Amino acid sequence: xxxxxxxxxxxxxxxxxxxxxxxxAVSNMPGCLSYIVAKDTKDANTIWITEIWDSQASHDASxxxxxxxxAIAAATPMIAGFGDQVVTTPVGGYGxxxxxxx
Amino acid sequence: xxxxxxxxxxxxxxxxxxxxxxxxAVSNMPGCLSYIVAKDTKDANTIWITEIWDSQASHDASxxxxxxxxAIAAATPMIAGFGDQVVTTPVGGYGxxxxxxx
Numbered sequence: 001x002x003x004x005x006x007x008x009x010x011x012x013x014x015x016x017x018x019x020x021x022x023x024x025a026v027s028n029m030p031g032c033l034s035y036i037v038a039k040d041t042k043d044a045n046t047i048w049i050t051e052i053w054d055s056q057a058s059h060d061a062s063x064x065x066x067x068x069x070x071a072i073a074a075a076t077p078m079i080a081g082f083g084d085q086v087v088t089t090p091v092g093g094y095g096x097x098x099x100x101x102x
Numbered sequence: 103x104x105x106x107x108x109x110x111x112x113x114x115x116x117x118x119x120x121x122x123x124x125x126x127a128v129s130n131m132p133g134c135l136s137y138i139v140a141k142d143t144k145d146a147n148t149i150w151i152t153e154i155w156d157s158q159a160s161h162d163a164s165x166x167x168x169x170x171x172x173a174i175a176a177a178t179p180m181i182a183g184f185g186d187q188v189v190t191t192p193v194g195g196y197g198x199x200x201x202x203x204x
Binding site (some may be wrong): 019033035039048070085092 | 105107108121124125128129131134135136137138139140141142143146150152154161179188189190191192193194196197198199
């Protein structure tokens with residue numbers, strides 16, 4: 001499995017709009033097991049995104065999906081910056097989603 | 103919802119042992135929607151834990167569960183340190199688990 005943990009900073013006042021675009025775009029990405037959007041509780045502009053994919057190739061391929069490209073274009077003007085992104089290998093725990101049928 | 107994103111550093115050579123303890127202990131915590139353990143891909147000792155709870159109260163209460171207290175006692179000697187922990191409010195996306203019946 002391939003995991004990503006990262007943050008982005010919304011332009012002031014645009015966090016909810018940015019979240020709406022992100023959450024609407026991610027429901028049908030092949031190989032995506034989980035894509036969770038969360039608000040930072042300390043910073044009013046920061047969003048955290050945690051992702052689990054069956055492989056890095058599936059993640060990379062998602063960037064070419066029409067719905068994702070459209071979402072990126074819509075979201076870009078609302079993004080003030082990105083934090084560091086961590087690449088992980090999820091290995092277990094509770095609530096790890098099963099792979100989606102392809 | 104209540105989310106946590108954090109890292110810990112295992113004592114050298116103990117990451118797999120630490121992961122085994124963590125993943126075994128977290129399957130039956132009331133109010134826990136997700137507790138995913140992942141290996142950092144760049145640092146051989148680092149573990150990332152991403153958690154989603156129905157409330158902060160459920161998370162806090164989990165620390166008093168016998169299985170969790172036992173796991174903490176077993177894990178502590180294998181932990182070299184902790185990274186910063188981020189507190190979030192998960193709001194949506196794909197693969198967000200449903201609340202577990204209580």
